[in-house]
Amino acid sequence: MSNPHLDRPDLSAVERTLMERGGQADRYAPREKIRTLVVEHFPMLGKVTALRFLEWAQRNPDWSVALPTGKTPEHFIKWTQRILRDWDRAEVRRILETHGLDPARKPDLSRLHFIQIDDFYPIHGWQQNSFFHYVNRFYLGGFGFDPKKALLIDPDKIGLDPGEDLDQVWPEGQVDLSLRTRAPRTALQRRQQRLLAEVDEFCYRYEERIRELGGVGFFLGGIGPDGHIGFNVRGSDHLSTTRLCETNYETQAAAASDLGGIEISSARLVITIGLGTITWCPETTALVIAAGEAKAAIVQRAIESEPSNQVPASVLHKLDNACFYVTKGAARLLTERRHHQLETPETWDDTTQRSLVIDAALNAGCSLAQTGHEQIERLRSGSLLLERLERPVVEACDGAASFLKESLNRALATPCGETFLHTAPHHDDIMLGYLPYLAQFVQDPANSHRFQYLTSGFNAVTNGFMVDRCNWASALLRNPEWRAGAQAYLAPDRREHREAEVQMFLDALGAEDATGAARSAVGARLLACVAEIYGEPDPEALEHRIDALRHYFLTTYPGKKDEPEVQKLKGMLREWEAEVLWGHLGFGLDTIHHARLGFYKGDIFTEEPEINRDVLPVLEEIRRVQPSVVTVAFDPEGSGPDTHYKVMQAVAAALRLYRDETGRNDIRIWGYRNVWYRFHPAEADLVVPVSLGQMAELHRLFLDSFASQREASFPSYEHQGPFSELARQIQVEQYRQIRTLLGESFLRRHPDPRVRAARGFLFVRVMELDEFFEKTRELKKSIE
Structure with a gap:
């Protein structure tokens, strides 16, 4: 098909510049089936995506664009607005020229046709959490698209009679799709059946209008935990068109924070453009963005697997102009790309070698003692590992086993004489991250403990x-x-x-x-x-x-975003829950500090931390406690909720200031991870045994203390239930890894009964300050 809106991949100066600068190929055969660009971190992801979009807009001034909603495009939106606003400033002109854009041709986005990708149904378009409201606020208002040229999905305008309301037709927000095929029994059901037909007709006309525009010219989307783009969930037909449809559990869990709980999101249907809609024009430029290690597995499947309706994003393989833009964490499992990186000597260190040896053992399902050349050679980078080894394979495997045993021994040696500052983004993070370990020494009078909760958690x-x-x-x-x-x-x-x-x-x-x-x-x-x-x-x-x-x-x-007084009230009840938790273990209010950092306001995009507002309260607590150990939810790429990432930045900034003013460099950081992402066994400096009794105690304490989370209104997409159950699931998964790597007999015959009783393991990473700072960026660089 010929289309006047032509944008070939070899013409993208932005991608070419970034790949050349990073020493990347556009894809690594034979496994990568689609072009992929890897960037350093989440804010950089937004910057390069904004530049690529504006580059496309320069060349295609009259075509159509479909842009995403939710939290993923935060930095894309901020960077696009900044570049357009400051187009003629020297700083921005340098950015444009560096990436191959013509500073003399500022795009006029009002000439483009905006296409809304999806929305929940039923939902009022005026609600702050509707995607109709989002695109009007951030794209039509924020980017300057012409509303008259926009294709929008406003559920309040679809099929309703004058004066009729969605709530009248769909009480409790429940839509019965069986009315498409069965006979209605009541007057209300007859009205619902007619409205369903109107919605289906709207979807057909919407699809028709997109095709009249020549298809989607530029598509930008995130990727869901099941590989969905738009609301095309796992199992969606690659030829699917715009339609009203149901979602799956993973998508409902991901949408729970938008809709006020999974009780709401599980009852909602969605209107979405189809996979066939996105790829109808072969010249479409389609980008998928993903950040953080939590997305690594689905990113790998979307890029490396053959096209399949089980991985909806794999539909983009057919487009010459499609590309994945991902952070290093999200690209972590890309086989060929990782192999290419390992070929560079400077990327090779003890942790890399250890992880490859451990991967070889786990992939083969054998212990490190049983791992040899044969198991290592099965890895894509196994031959490279064998070339680089400066000692026999058996010694490398013994070294990996020794590392894990040393990490286990460190965890068995109870801390004594330490001063702990336990920090947490949310009130259940410490519990879910490492409470079974902490409980072993938290009541020892030889240690002192202070707990600092950095946000009030009212969104939960x-x-x-x-x-x-x-x-x-x-x-x-x-x-x-x-x-x-x-x-x-x-x-x-x-x-x-x-x-x-x-x-x-x-x-x-x-x-x-x-x-x-x-x-x-x-x-x-x-x-x-x-x-x-x-x-x-x-x-x-x-x-x-x-x-x-x-x-x-x-x-x-x-x-809906609550008024400030209600936010504070909800937050104070979350704070009460944390006080109840530590009350179980004998700690009073004098050990608990609720910081309520000001960047946490309940907005769609959480603000960046600021020194005076968000860093100084943490610094004051560090000065007061003078800790020897600071625990941190360690999330360098925003794999979990973005609050984790931004709290980590604030803690890092406070520790930098504290070191500068005191000269202390002896503080150790315990990086923990809870239910959103995991450490690789090769990264764990503390391998902590967890017994069945400790798992049961964790679950009981969670249900007793965190009543607001008991019903799991905002669950993980990995588990339908309270987070304490998912924490147990992760601990058991990590137990299986350690049992495989060290051998069942090692655990069963261990002299320490805590190891013999273990049916789960916790992983904690211990860092000196310099290492921690290396993994976190300074606040002033967070959007550069």
Whole structure:
């Protein structure tokens, strides 16, 4: 097919410049089936994608573009806006010239036709968490696309009669797709059947209009955990067109944060352009962006596997102008690319050698003691490893085994005389990351501990959860005895009462009185928080305020950004949960610091940390504690929630300042990972045995302490249930790795009963400050 909007891959100066600068080929045969560009980190991913888009727009001023929603395009949006805004400034002109763009030809995006890729259904277009709202805010408003030339999906405008509302036709947001084929039984079902037909007709016309534009000229998308692009989930036909359809669990879990919980996202359908829509024009430029190690497995499948409906993104293999833009972490499992990197001597170190030896053993399913030339040669880079080894294979395998045994021995040697500052982005991160290890020495008086929670975590609290707590608070207000002493109880200086609430709650758990005293303790804390936030310690005023809050939580659509007072209230209940957790282990409020860093505001894109607002509170705590060990959720590429990544940057910046002012270089960093991503065994400096009893205790403590997370409204795409269950699953998976590598007899005959009892393992990475700083970028470079 001939198309006037022609953009061949060999004409992309941006990709050519970046690949030449990084010493990369556009693909590494025979395994890579599509061009791939690897960049250093997440912000750089946004920058190069913005440059490639603007390069395409210079050459195709009148075609069509389809751009993604959600958190993935954060830096793409920021960089595109910055470049367009500052096009004529010397700094931006240098960037343009360096990457092969013509500074004299600023693209006029108003000439392009914007195509919305997808949206949930049913959802009101005016909701802040609808994709219709997103594209209007960030693309039509932020980029300057002409709304008259835009193809948009506004569910409020599809098939409804004048004055009719989506909520009237679809009560509770439930759409019954069986009405496409079965006879309706009620008047409401007859109306629903007609509206379904209207939605299907809209999808057909939408597809037709895209083709009239010559197809999608430029497509940019993220990739879901099942390989989906758009909402084309695993199993989607590669010839699929725009349609109303269901999603799968992985997609529902990924969308839960957008919609206010998986209870909502699992009930929603989606309208999405199809895989056939994206690839209809063979000259389409299609980019997929992915960041972080958590995406590595699906990125590998999408790039290396043959086209299959089980990997929807593999449909892009047919497009000459398609390319994956990924960070180093996301590219970690690309076989040929990794082999090429290993051919460069400077990329070779002890960790690399150790990981290859371990991979050879795990791939063969044998212990390191049984691993030899045959098992190593099965690896793509096995022959390279054998060439580089400066000692016999048996010694290399023994060395890897010794490393793991030393890591295990370090974990068995209980820390003594240490001063710990445990930091966490969210309130359950420490628990999920390393609590079974911490529990072994946290109560030893030879060590001291301070726990610093860096965000208030209000995004993880549902409105339904808050309604229950409001009801408990109302019941307490109706209690004459409590009401009589309320004013003294709610006085501004109430630290004693806060401690008493935690103890009352724990006493109730011990007495198995979860519906009586435990609810009273939670209700009392909620009333105290409301009194503090709204300045209303009077019981009568509190009663009215609780009624107003209950109404707010019942009537506000899930996923809406809350007003600041409500955010603070939700966050304070998350803070209460952390206090309950450490209360289980005998720690009082004097050991817990809630930093509530200001970058965490509940926006779609979390702000970058700032020195005064976000780094100094961490620095003050470091000064106060003077730690010998600081624990950090170690996420250099944003593999998990972006809050983890940005909190890590703030902690690193604070530690830099502290070292500069004190000269201390002896602080050790314990990098931990929880349910979002894993360490490779070769990276683990502490291999911690976890018994079945410890797993059970972790689960019990999680359910007892983190009630807001008990129902798993915001779960991982890997597990349908609370995070404590997923943590156990990961520990068991890591146990199987260690059992394979060291041999079952090693574990069963180990002299330490903790190892013999192990049915799980935790991995922790220990770093000196210089190594930690090397893995984290300075804040001022975070968007450069």
